[in-house]
Amino acid sequence: MQFRLIHEDISTKARAGIISSPHGRFETPVFIPVGTQGTVKALSSEELKEIGVGVVLCNTYHLYLRPGHVLIQKMGGLHRFMSWEGSLLTDSGGYQIFSISNLQKSQPEGIEFKSHIDGSQHFLTPEDVLKIQASLGSDLRMVLDECTSYPVSHRQAEDSLKRTLDWARRSKRARPKQGGILAIVQGSTFKNLRKRAAQEVVDMDFDGYALGGLSVGEPIPLRWEIVDLTNDILPPDKPRYLMGVGTPQELLEGISLGVDMFDCALPTRIARNGSIFTSEGRLNLRSAQYKEDSGPLDPDCICQACQNYSRSYIRHLVWAREILGMRLTSYHNLYFLARLMEKARRAIRRDKFRQFKGEFLGGYGKIRE
Amino acid sequence: MQFRLIHEDISTKARAGIISSPHGRFETPVFIPVGTQGTVKALSSEELKEIGVGVVLCNTYHLYLRPGHVLIQKMGGLHRFMSWEGSLLTDSGGYQIFSISNLQKSQPEGIEFKSHIDGSQHFLTPEDVLKIQASLGSDLRMVLDECTSYPVSHRQAEDSLKRTLDWARRSKRARPKQGGILAIVQGSTFKNLRKRAAQEVVDMDFDGYALGGLSVGEPIPLRWEIVDLTNDILPPDKPRYLMGVGTPQELLEGISLGVDMFDCALPTRIARNGSIFTSEGRLNLRSAQYKEDSGPLDPDCICQACQNYSRSYIRHLVWAREILGMRLTSYHNLYFLARLMEKARRAIRRDKFRQFKGEFLGGYGKIRE
Numbered sequence: 030m031q032f033r034l035i036h037e038d039i040s041t042k043a044r045a046g047i048i049s050s051p052h053g054r055f056e057t058p059v060f061i062p063v064g065t066q067g068t069v070k071a072l073s074s075e076e077l078k079e080i081g082v083g084v085v086l087c088n089t090y091h092l093y094l095r096p097g098h099v100l101i102q103k104m105g106g107l108h109r110f111m112s113w114e115g116s117l118l119t120d121s122g123g124y125q126i127f128s129i130s131n132l133q134k135s136q137p138e139g140i141e142f143k144s145h146i147d148g149s150q151h152f153l154t155p156e157d158v159l160k161i162q163a164s165l166g167s168d169l170r171m172v173l174d175e176c177t178s179y180p181v182s183h184r185q186a187e188d189s190l191k192r193t194l195d196w197a198r199r200s201k202r203a204r205p206k207q208g209g210i211l212a213i214v215q216g217s218t219f220k221n222l223r224k225r226a227a228q229e230v231v232d233m234d235f236d237g238y239a240l241g242g243l244s245v246g247e248p249i250p251l252r253w254e255i256v257d258l259t260n261d262i263l264p265p266d267k268p269r270y271l272m273g274v275g276t277p278q279e280l281l282e283g284i285s286l287g288v289d290m291f292d293c294a295l296p297t298r299i300a301r302n303g304s305i306f307t308s309e310g311r312l313n314l315r316s317a318q319y320k321e322d323s324g325p326l327d328p329d330c331i332c333q334a335c336q337n338y339s340r341s342y343i344r345h346l347v348w349a350r351e352i353l354g355m356r357l358t359s360y361h362n363l364y365f366l367a368r369l370m371e372k373a374r375r376a377i378r379r380d381k382f383r384q385f386k387g388e389f390l391g392g393y394g395k396i397r398e
Numbered sequence: 399m400q401f402r403l404i405h406e407d408i409s410t411k412a413r414a415g416i417i418s419s420p421h422g423r424f425e426t427p428v429f430i431p432v433g434t435q436g437t438v439k440a441l442s443s444e445e446l447k448e449i450g451v452g453v454v455l456c457n458t459y460h461l462y463l464r465p466g467h468v469l470i471q472k473m474g475g476l477h478r479f480m481s482w483e484g485s486l487l488t489d490s491g492g493y494q495i496f497s498i499s500n501l502q503k504s505q506p507e508g509i510e511f512k513s514h515i516d517g518s519q520h521f522l523t524p525e526d527v528l529k530i531q532a533s534l535g536s537d538l539r540m541v542l543d544e545c546t547s548y549p550v551s552h553r554q555a556e557d558s559l560k561r562t563l564d565w566a567r568r569s570k571r572a573r574p575k576q577g578g579i580l581a582i583v584q585g586s587t588f589k590n591l592r593k594r595a596a597q598e599v600v601d602m603d604f605d606g607y608a609l610g611g612l613s614v615g616e617p618i619p620l621r622w623e624i625v626d627l628t629n630d631i632l633p634p635d636k637p638r639y640l641m642g643v644g645t646p647q648e649l650l651e652g653i654s655l656g657v658d659m660f661d662c663a664l665p666t667r668i669a670r671n672g673s674i675f676t677s678e679g680r681l682n683l684r685s686a687q688y689k690e691d692s693g694p695l696d697p698d699c700i701c702q703a704c705q706n707y708s709r710s711y712i713r714h715l716v717w718a719r720e721i722l723g724m725r726l727t728s729y730h731n732l733y734f735l736a737r738l739m740e741k742a743r744r745a746i747r748r749d750k751f752r753q754f755k756g757e758f759l760g761g762y763g764k765i766r767e
Contacts, residue, residue: 071721096714104710112706337481345465352440
C-alpha cells in the first residue's frame with residue numbers, strides 16, 4: 030500500500046492524494062462504504078463498482094466469527110469470496126469487541142470476549158488480529174486498540190492509551206510482509222494524551238494513521254479540535270483516517286482539517302430506514318409530503334435509482350418494508366457521497382475547497398429532516 | 399390483449415403461443431413472477447428485464463390497500479409507478495381477501511373485509527375490482543371469484559360456484575373498453591362442478607380462462623385430473639392460466655396438459671430462505687455441505703449470481719441474513735424458471751416436449767432437499 034500526496038489546498042488543510050494497493054488505486058479524500066459481514070448491506074459488488082467505489086471496509090470481528098477467516102482464506106481470500114476486485118480495508122475488531130460482543134476482559138496480553146452470535150468464548154491478541162486480517166487478504170489493515178467510550182476520566186484514558194500504544198508497538202514488530210498497516214491514535218478528548226499518542230505512533234512508523242475513539246458522543250467542536258491538533262502532528266506523506274465519520278457535513282469538515290479517509294455505516298443504515306441525502310439536505314421518505322412526489326430522490330442526481338424510480342414509489346416500498354426500497358436508497362446515498370467526494374477532490378486540486386464547502390453547505394441546509 | 403396459438407405438441411397437450419398486450423409480447427407457456435406490492439421481492443425492474451421476464455403479476459388487494467389505486471393512477475399507472483415496461487397481470491384480490499384479510503362476509507353483492515394492515519373496513523364488488531384494476535392500468539385483469547378452501551362439501555362448492563359464476567356474468571357486463579379480462583373456473587375437486595363452471599365461463603366469452611381453487615391442499619393426482627378435464631372444455635384460441643403453481647415439476651406437468659400461464663410466489667419465497675433450483679434438483683444452501691463449496695449455485699447456469707458468486711459466499715449471506723443473499727437466490731431462481739420455460743417452448747415447437755420433460759425430470763431428481 031502506498032500513499033501519494035498530490036495537492037494541498039491553499040486556504041484550508043484539505044489534501045488530495047492517491048492510495049495504491051495490490052487491488053488498484055483510489056483517490057483521496059475518500060469515503061469508504063462499510064460491508065460489515067463481507068457485503069455492503071443491500072448492494073452487490075457490481076453496483077459498488079458502478080457507483081465508483083474503490084475501497085470497501087469489512088469488519089474483522091464479524092468475519093472472524095462468521096463465516097470464519099479460515100474458511101474465507103480457503104475460498105481464496107475475502108476479495109474473491111465477496112467478488113470484489115477493488116481495495117479492501119479491514120478493521121482490527123477492537124471497536125466491535127468493545128461495543129457489540131459480550132466483553133469479558135481487556136488484559137495486557139489481549140482481549141477476552143464472548144461472541145454476540147452464539148456466546149462462544151474468544152481471546153485475541155494484537156498479533157492474532159493481524160494474522161486474521163492477513164488470512165482475509167485485505168489491502169489495508171488496522172492494529173488492535175482499546176476504544177474508550179465518552180466520557181472517561183483522564184486517568185482511565187491514560188491507562189487505556191498506554192495499552193493501545195503497547196499493542197501498536199507489538200503490532201509493528203509482528204508486521205507481516207504484505208498489506209499496509211495503520212495505527213490508531215486514541216486518548217479520548219484529552220489534548221495532551223492525543224498529542225502524545227500521535228507522536229508515539231508516528232515514531233513507530235506505520236503506513237498510515239487513524240483517529241479513533243471519536244464520534245462516540247463527545248461535543249462536536251471538541252472533536253474537530255482533536256482532529257486538527259492530531260493531524261498537525263501526523264506526517265504529510267501518510268494517509269489520515271477518521272474512523273466512523275460519515276455525514277456530508279462531517280466529511281467536508283474532516284477534509285478541511287486534512288483527513289484523507291472516512292468510513293461510516295450511517296449512510297446505508299439511514300437509507301434502509303428511508304432517509305436519503307439530497308443536494309438540499311437529508312430527508313426521510315416516510316414523511317407524508319412525499320406521498321405523491323413523482324420526482325426523483327434528488328433532482329440533481331443521475332444515479333440509477335434517481336433515473337428510474339420516483340420518491341412516491343420508493344416511499345411506498347419503504348412503508349411496505351420491501352427490499353427494493355432499501356436497495357434504491359442505499360444505492361443513492363452511496364452514489365451521493367461518491368460524487369460529493371469527487372467534487373471535493375476536484376475543488377482541492379483547484380485550491381477552491383473553502384468555496385466548495387461553503388456552497389455545498391449553503392444548499393444542503395435548505396431541508397431539515 | 400391477444401393470444402395467438404403457434405403450435406401444439408404432437409405427443410402431449412402442450413401448446414406454444416404468443417400473448418400481445420399494449421406493453422409488448424411474451425411467449426407462452428410462461429411463468430409469471432409475483433410482485434405482490436408492486437415489486438418482485440428483492441429484485442429491480444431492470445433485473446427482471448435482464449432475466450427475460452415479459453410479464454409480472456401484482457396483487458390488487460395489496461395495492462388497493464397500500465399505497466392505493468388512486469395514488470398509483472395519479473402517478474401515471476402501475477407500469478410507470480414501478481418502472482416496469484413489460485406486461486402486467488393483476489389478480490382480482492379475491493384470493494387474498496379470503497386468505498390474508500380479516501374476512502367479514504361474502505355476500506351476493508360483494509365481499510366485506512378488514513384490512514390486514516390497519517383493520518379498516520372495506521366492501522368490494524366484482525365491478526369495483528375491475529375498476530381498481532383499470533386504475534392500475536394492468537394489461538391482463540382477473541374477475542372477482544370465491545376461492546374455496548380444501549376440502550369442502552359438494553353443496554358448499556356448488557353454492558360458492560354459483561356466486562363465482564354470477565360475479566363472472568356481472569364482470570362481463572361491466573367490462574371496460576381496454577385490458578384483457580380472464581374469468582376463473584372454480585368448483586373445488588368436483589368434476590361435474592368444474593365442467594359446468596368451465597362451460598359457463600366459456601359461453602360468457604372472456605379473453606382467457608384461469609383455473610382457480612387448486613394448489614390449496616388437494617391430492618396432486620386429482621389436481622391434474624381437474625386441470626386436464628377443464629382444459630378439454632376451454633377453447634384452444636384463448637390462453638389458460640393455472641393460478642398459484644410454480645415448482646419446476648408442476649410447471650412441466652401443467653404445460654403437458656395444455657396450460658399456458660402460471661404464477662407463483664414460491665420461487666422467490668423459498669429463495670429468500672436459501673432454497674435454490676438447480677439442474678439436479680432443489681437444494682437449501684443452509685446445509686453444512688455447501689459451507690466450502692466454491693462452485694456456483696447451479697453449474698449449468700450462467701446468470702449473474704452464478705457467474706460472480708459462490709455457494710459458500712451466498713450461504714454465508716443467507717445465514718447472516720444479508721439482503722444480497724436474498725437478491726442473488728431470487729435472481730437465480732427466476733432465471734432458472736425463465737430458461738426452463740424457454741426450453742419448454744422450444745421443445746413444444748419441435749414436437750419434443752414429452753422427451754424434454756422426461757430428461758429434465760430425470761436430472762432434477764438427483765438432489766432431494
